[in-house]
Amino acid sequence: MTEIASLFPRWASTWGELARTNALARSQCRCCGMQQRVDLSLQALRFGANGSPIDLRDKCMVVGCHGSVFYMASRTYGRQWIAMTSHGDPRKDSALAVNAISLNLGSPKKA
Numbered sequence: 001m002t003e004i005a006s007l008f009p010r011w012a013s014t015w016g017e018l019a020r021t022n023a024l025a026r027s028q029c030r031c032c033g034m035q036q037r038v039d040l041s042l043q044a045l046r047f048g049a050n051g052s053p054i055d056l057r058d059k060c061m062v063v064g065c066h067g068s069v070f071y072m073a074s075r076t077y078g079r080q081w082i083a084m085t086s087h088g089d090p091r092k093d094s095a096l097a098v099n100a101i102s103l104n105l106g107s108p109k110k111a
């Protein structure tokens, strides 16, 4: 395990550990702020089970956005989301988070 990885809990150290422990992961775009759920099994296939989300910069998947995302992980529902970056919290200098809740799409509306 690298020195940087040792700063993070073991369950969050690799895509394989995140998947094995049924943790939760999200991506957030630095540019447009869009948050998306991350499929841990797919990430383990893409980057290998020993691949790490820490400091991984992946491209944003939102149409028209050329930003890059960072990853966040949480042990389970209702727990704190840990930014998987070794140099400060990118949420402080990125676009505000955009998701179904912020867009007021969280629950179906009655007609």
Ligand SMILES: [Zn+2]
Binding pocket: 029, 030, 031, 032, 033, 034, 060, 061, 062, 065, 066, 067, 068
């Ligand atoms: Zn984006």
